[in-house]
Amino acid sequence: MLVTAVLALLGFGITPSNAATSITVATAIGRQDGSTASVTGYVVGQPTATTTVVRSNFPNDYALALADSASQTSTSAMLYVQIPTAFRASYGLQSNPSLLGKQITVTGTLTAYFSHPGLKNATAFTGGGGTDPGPDPGDYYAGAEGKTGAALKSALHTIISSQTKLSYDQVWDALKVTDQDPSNSSNVIEIYSGRSISKTLNGGDADDWNREHVWAKSHGDFGTATGPGTDIHHLRPEDVTVNSARGNLDFDNGGTAVAQCSGCTADSDSFAPRAAVRGDVARMIFYMAVRYEGDDGFANLELNNSVGNGTAPYIGKLTVLKAWAAADPPDAFEKNRNEVIYSQFQHNRNPFIDHPEWIASIWP
DSSP states (O other): OHHHHHHHHHTOSOOOGGGSOOBOHHHHHHOOSSOEEEEEEEEEEEEEETTEEESSSOOOSSEEEEESSTTOOOGGGOEEEEOOGGGHHHHOTTTOGGGTTOEEEEEEEEOOBTTBSEEEEEEEEEEOOTTOOOSOOTTTTGGGTTOOHHHHHHHHHHHHTOOOOOOHHHHHHHHHHHTEETTEEEEEEOTTTOOEEETTOBSSSTTOEEEEESSOTTTTTOTTSTTGGGOTTTEEEEEHHHHHHHTTOEEOSOOEEETTEEEEEEOSSEEEOOGGGHHHHHHHHHHHHHHOBSSSSSOBOEEOSOSOOTTSSEEOOHHHHHHHHHHSOOOHHHHHHHHHIIIIISOOOOHHHHOTTHHHHHOO
């Protein structure tokens, strides 16, 4: 007993309660007793009132909301975390919008914030942060581990087919969030032209932006039906005139300059976007070829090495798209877009943004 007491005094063999492993958000909500704890959860927005959490257009860096699921929308299942000044640059959502959907751990005092279960006086934040979402949220890709080739494609199809589907009207509002200009929250970025344009200028008139189907909707004849026609992993804002110039062309190098689209080229059977988004385009096409396999009432979408595919459920050129993906790896904007679609809208991911190496495994 004497030895045990001495060791305890020296700090050996004891585990203080506040040094224990982190607790869940649900536990933290139920333990609003002023104690200190480390809480692990997913960032799901910024609290602005007792029952209000915003998921875009964050007003400042003062607070964030945690939940046990990245897709949680009920404020009653959220913990409101006050962010001290020292941590705002790294963990405030206005400065780090890509933190949304990421898992972090916060240590602080379990006490009400905004008259809601909360955590204040935080002394440590870990995980998340920065502008580069991690590639494997939770165990999202667990079913694909160890697989290659056709088996990998099949596993990914199963994983990403679990999604929330949007209507074509809902796509307008979704794109205003997924494609928001990081430098101007009132604007979106057009995929091909790169132009920043007011969110309010969506429509069908010249110089408006509309909803471009990167996998041309006539390639498989799915139109704007809920499913591939409304899947925002490949729907992007684009200038009306440039959208028309692209039409349903396949993707390939070459051609002549496209009006109002600096760096874009086209000829009679193919289109090439500006170099900065060629990889983005390729990864959207790879996503569509895995997500839509003909088992949900729509055509089996596949890549081939041709152009001029017309209304067949194919898009090419495969070799060119693979080269584009390699030359233009995922950047912060593309990764953040994937995260926002996952956490706020469809709740599925584009695996080729998270794991670009899977392209060569499926299409060697």
